[in-house]
Amino acid sequence: MEQSLLSFINTLRQHDVRISTSETLDALNAAAVVGYADQSLLRQSLAATLTKTHADKERFERCFELFFNARGESAQSASPQDKPAPSPAAGEFSLPDAVASDPDVAAAMDAPLVRAATEGRPSTLAVAIQEAADEMQLEGIRFNTQKGIYRRRLAEAAGIGQLDKAIEALKAIESDSLEGPIEWLEQRRHELDMAARDAVEHQLLLNANAAGRSIQQQALRNTRLSALEHYHLKQLPPLIRALAKKLATRHRQRRRIDRRGKLDMAKTLRRNIAYGGVPFHTYWKQKRRDQPKLYVLCDVSGSVSTYARFLLLFLYSMSEVMPRIRSFVFTSQVFEVSELFDRNPAEQAVEIVNQRWARGSSDYGSSFKQFADEHRGRIDRNTTVIILGDGRANSADPGLEDLRDIYHRAKLLLWFNPEPRSHWNTGDSEIRRYQSACHYVAECNSLAKLERLLDRLLTILR
C-alpha cells in the first residue's frame, strides 16, 4: 500500500502539486494513523498533509478520484474522463446483404477503424486515439486556444475520415432501411470525436502549468496609426509635465517631515544597561517604510481610443513622479511599457505604444488573468494597483475573480474611469461589478481631476 501511496504522490507531482520529502513522510505517517479502510478519512488526511493551497486541493481531489478509483475498478475503462456509454455489441450493427455488397460501401466498411467499430471492438477506438495522440505529439499543446485545432487533427489522425466515408457511402444509397445503421455509425463518430476532445483536454490539463505557461508575448503586428485628435498631441504633454513636476515637489517636501522621531525607550534602556541605565546612547523609533510599489494598467483598446492618448500621458506622467512604478498597457494581452517610458520622451513613447498595441477590443478577462498570473507573487501590502479603463468588457468574461484576487492582496486597487459617471453601467459597461473588487473607482477625464486623484494617492502612499 505504501508503494501505491508513493506513486500517488508522484502523480500529484506530475500535476504540479509541490510535495517535499517531509510532506511525503507526513502523509505516510498520517496514513498509518488513520488506516486504509475508510476512504474518505484517508482522503482528508492525505489532503491535509500533502496540499498546501486551495488550488492544490482541487488538483488533489481530481487526482485522488482518478488514481484510486481508476485502480479500484479494473483497468478496463480506457478513457477515465468520461465514462462512455456501454459499448455496443457487434450484433447491433448489420447491413442488408444487398447494400453490403455495393462496392463503395464494401470499400468504406473495410477501413480498419470502421471494421473495428462494427465488429464491436470499442477499445480499438481508444487505442486509435492514443496512437494518434502519440504520433501527432499531442504533448505539444499549450494553450486553451489550440484546443479546437488539436482536437480536429487528432480525430483525423485517429481515422474519423473512415467513419465519415462509411456514413457517406451509406447515405448515397438512400434507403430507409439504412437509417438505423447510419445513425449507429454517426453515434460512433460522435464517440470518437468526444474521445478526441477528452484526450486533448486531458493533455491540456496535464500541460496547463508546465513550462510552456510562460506565454511568449509576441508583439502584436504593427498597425496603422489610430485616428486621434491632433491638438491633444500638442497641448497635453506640457500641461501634464508641469503637473508631474508640481506633484513631485510637493511629495518630496512631505517626505522630509517624516524623518523626525520618537525615543525608543525599550531599546535605549536595553542598550544602556551597561551604564547603569544612564542613557549614553539614544535610539530613535524608526518607522520602517517599505517603498510603495505601483502597478498601473492602461486600457488602450478601441473603446477608449478617444481617451487612450490621455490615459497614456497620464501613465507617463505618473512614471515620472513615482520612482517604483511599473506601467502596463493591455487590450487582450498585457504588455509592460515601463522601459519604453524610461527611454523615450512622452510624445514619442505614447506614439510607440499606440502603434504597437492599440488595436482591437479589450478583453478584461484574459488581461486580468494574465496580469494576475504573472505578478501575483509581487503584489503585497505595499503595492498599489491602478487600472485605467472604461470597464467595457464587450460582454465577455470580465475577469472579476482575478481582479478580486489582486484586490485582496494589494494595499490599494484603484480604478480610474475616463468615462463620465453618467455613462457608467450603461451598455456593456461592467464598472458596477468591478466596483465590488476595487477599493475605489473614480471618474478621471480632466486634468483637474487627474491632479486631485494623483495628489491624494501620493498622500496615501507616503
Next chain:
Amino acid sequence: MQQSTASSAVSEFIDGFARAGYIASEAIATTVFLAQQLQRPILVEGPPGVGKTELAKATAEHCALPLVRLQCYEGLDESKALYDWKYSKQLLYSQVLKEQLHDILQGAQGLSESVERLKSFGDIFYSDEFLEPRPLLKALREPQGAVLLIDEIDKSDYEFESLLLEILSDFQVSIPEIGTVAAVTKPTVILTSNNTRDLSDALKRRCLHLYIDFPDRALETRIVQSRVPEIPAALSRQLVGFIQQVRELDLKKAPAVSETLDWARALLLLHAGSLSRELVESTLNVILKFEEDIQLVRPEIRELLKGLD
C-alpha cells in the same frame, strides 16, 4: 493505530466541537485529529468570518487546554511575540543591589577575584526572573500543553514567518542569553490566514493545511440553530437561504457566518417570525458592511425572497 479507533476519534472531535458550540465538518475534525497525532501545526485558510479563529477556541475547549493567542500585524517582532526582558525591573534591581554588590565584593583582591565572585552568582539579570514571556514562549511553557492560535499570519512580515519556523517544527525557541527553551508539552498550533499574501513554502511545508469555505446551506442552518437556539426553525432556514443567495452576488465583502449569526440575533430581538421585504431592508446593514453592497442588494431583495420558496 487501528482504523476504527481513528474514525471514532474523529467523530469524538466532531461531538466535542459541537458541545463547544462549533459545528465542524469531517475534514476539519480529521485535520485537528491528525495535527495532534502527528504533532504538526495546522494552517487554516479561508474567507474571513468562516470560523477559523473559532476553531482554535473550540479545540481549546474540547481538549480542556488554555488558549494562547497571538494576533499578527505588520511590524510584529520577537519582542512582542516571543519574549522580552523586563528592562525597568532590571534597571531598578541594579540600582537597589548596588549596595549589596559593594558588600559582596568587599575584601576581594584585585579585579579578577571580583569577577570570579560575581560569576558564582550566575547570570542574575538575564534569568527567568527578568524574562517577560510573550504568547509564543508562554504556549511552550504551559505544563499541560496549550492551544496556540497564531491569528492572521498573512498580516505579519516575512521576517516574522521565519521566526516561527523553529517553533513550528521543533517546538522550541532559542534565547541567546538563556539557551534553548523546549516545550514542556507540545502545544497544538493553529495558524490562520486570509490569504492576502502567499506564505512561504517553508512555513507551509511544516503545517497541515485546512481550507474552510463558507458552509453550505444545511451546515449553516445547523450552525445558526446551535448558536442561536431560540430562533424558530422556519426563520433560520429562510435567513440562511437568503444569505446563501446574497453570497452569490458580486459583493465587496460577502456576509460571513458571524454576520449570519448577528442577523439571526437581530431578527430574534425584533420578534420576527419570517423574512419580509421591509424587515430585510431595515436590517440589511447587519449583514452588509459596504454602502455599495447594500445598494446592490436592496433592489434585489424581492427577487431573493422569491427564490427562497
